Amino acid sequence: MNRFEKYNTQLVQKIGAKEGPISPSITHSASFGYGSCETAEGIFDGSVKKPLYARVGNPTSAQLESVLAQMEGGVGSVATASGMAASALAVMSIVSAGDEVISIGGLFGGSYSLFNETLRRFGVQSHFFAVDDLDAIEAAINDHTKLIFLESVGNPNLQLPDIAAIGAIARKQGVALAVDNTVTPLCVRPLELGADIVIYSTTKLITGNASALGGAAIYRAINESEDKFKTERYQDLHPFMEKMGATALIGVAKKRAMRDLGMSPDAFGSYLTLLGLETLGLRMERIAQSVERVAAALHHTGLHVSHPSLLHHPHHERYKTLFEGGCGPLLTIDCADKSEAFRLLNRLKLTTITANIGDSRTLALHMASTIYRDFDAPTRAFLGITPGLIRVSIGLESPQDIIDDFVQAAT
Numbered sequence: 514m515n516r517f518e519k520y521n522t523q524l525v526q527k528i529g530a531k532e533g534p535i536s537p538s539i540t541h542s543a544s545f546g547y548g549s550c551e552t553a554e555g556i557f558d559g560s561v562k563k564p565l566y567a568r569v570g571n572p573t574s575a576q577l578e579s580v581l582a583q584m585e586g587g588v589g590s591v592a593t594a595s596g597m598a599a600s601a602l603a604v605m606s607i608v609s610a611g612d613e614v615i616s617i618g619g620l621f622g623g624s625y626s627l628f629n630e631t632l633r634r635f636g637v638q639s640h641f642f643a644v645d646d647l648d649a650i651e652a653a654i655n656d657h658t659k660l661i662f663l664e665s666v667g668n669p670n671l672q673l674p675d676i677a678a679i680g681a682i683a684r685k686q687g688v689a690l691a692v693d694n695t696v697t698p699l700c701v702r703p704l705e706l707g708a709d710i711v712i713y714s715t716t717k718l719i720t721g722n723a724s725a726l727g728g729a730a731i732y733r734a735i736n737e738s739e740d741k742f743k744t745e746r747y748q749d750l751h752p753f754m755e756k757m758g759a760t761a762l763i764g765v766a767k768k769r770a771m772r773d774l775g776m777s778p779d780a781f782g783s784y785l786t787l788l789g790l791e792t793l794g795l796r797m798e799r800i801a802q803s804v805e806r807v808a809a810a811l812h813h814t815g816l817h818v819s820h821p822s823l824l825h826h827p828h829h830e831r832y833k834t835l836f837e838g839g840c841g842p843l844l845t846i847d848c849a850d851k852s853e854a855f856r857l858l859n860r861l862k863l864t865t866i867t868a869n870i871g872d873s874r875t876l877a878l879h880m881a882s883t884i885y886r887d888f889d890a891p892t893r894a895f896l897g898i899t900p901g902l903i904r905v906s907i908g909l910e911s912p913q914d915i916i917d918d919f920v921q922a923a924t
């Protein structure tokens with residue numbers, strides 16, 4: 514799993530300073546003195562690079578943004594107060610009433626309701642597709658389509674998209690592609706697969722220990738020559754391109770979402786997120802190995818386990834060829850019904866029952882009675898939420914201890 518080694522070096526080196534305090538500085542100030550009117554004017558017109566006001570940027574969060582941009586190979590990034598804030602920022606800075614969004618995969622609950630309920634109230638229509646509906650996805654694109662949104666791994670249905678194939682459709686049709694990579698940081702590199710925007714809930718694996726809620730959207734550079742964002746479809750973004758060139762999408766996100774909607778991160782949260790990032794590569798490698806081991810062992814005991822590393826999973830081949838670094842910490846166990854799922858969960862001793870994922874600790878939750886309780890039967894069926902479905906997020910414990918915990922709970 515050498516793919517993680519480069520990040521073990523890059524992340525610790527980029528986060529720690531060589532001179533002065535090694536640990537990132539926490540600048541806990543909502544506003545900043547400008548010193549003079551001329552400097553104030555320069556800060557507001559962008560010619561002076563100093564903090565303006567914490568809603569639109571904070572030095573600690575700026576360090577986090579620069580690390581995340583380098584990690585993803587982007588031109589810049591915008592840190593946000595939560596993962597949902599990052600999705601809202603990425604989407605709402607690009608779409609307007611009358612536009613359409615194509616949403617692919619077994620979506621995270623909050624993302625599904627953002628598209629299906631909230632954006633709909635503002636006149637933005639979303640169309641939902643399963644990961645392999647490539648022909649239908651391409652056919653659904655029209656002049657109003659502004660964004661294709663997908664999750665690198667369906668949470669919790671564990672469907673694996675062929676991101677490069679969807680990226681090729683987005684490129685051919687000239688539509689922006691945003692990938693929610695929350696579950697697979699370092700494993701999947703969306704910008705190299707044709708995405709324009711990478712979205713994270715940093716609350717999960719990036720921080721890794723439930724200490725801070727946060728998110729980020731990372732953007733690619735606008736090309737000097739031809740670029741999908743320079744076409745008629747994205748006409749209303751053109752003023753940003755004239756002013757900011759390659760970094761125009763950062764301006765779009767900051768001015769059209771962060772400034773006006775205010776989903777800004779807090780300096781202390783960004784500090785904790787930076788600390789988590791230092792060990793991300795080590796943790797992802799450990800988790801990728803453990804989740805396969807736990808899935809295989811529990812499958813062997815007769816539990817209905819779903820994970821792409823298992824031979825019977827419909828995307829097993831794709832897992833082996835396109836997800837060499839693994840597909841994150843999730844597996845699911847499908848119990849016969851809700852009461853059997855509750856029985857198993859309540860008998861677990863090591864595993865924590867919670868809605869979070871990507872923590873140092875192993876976590877589990879019954880889906881239908883919690884995150885998906887507000888969803889009707891057809892929506893649950895589309896998202897793969899069966900009555901007895903348990904989602905498990907594998908942590909850093911000894912995989913044998915995790916296996917033993919589930920085995921004792923199931924017997």
Ligand SMILES: *Cc1c(COP(=O)(O)O)cnc(C)c1O
Binds near residue numbers: 598668
């Ligand atoms: C948790 C999660 C989110 C939302 O993140 P928050 O930080 O809880 O707002 C978005 N997408 C995925 C895939 C998630 O798991």
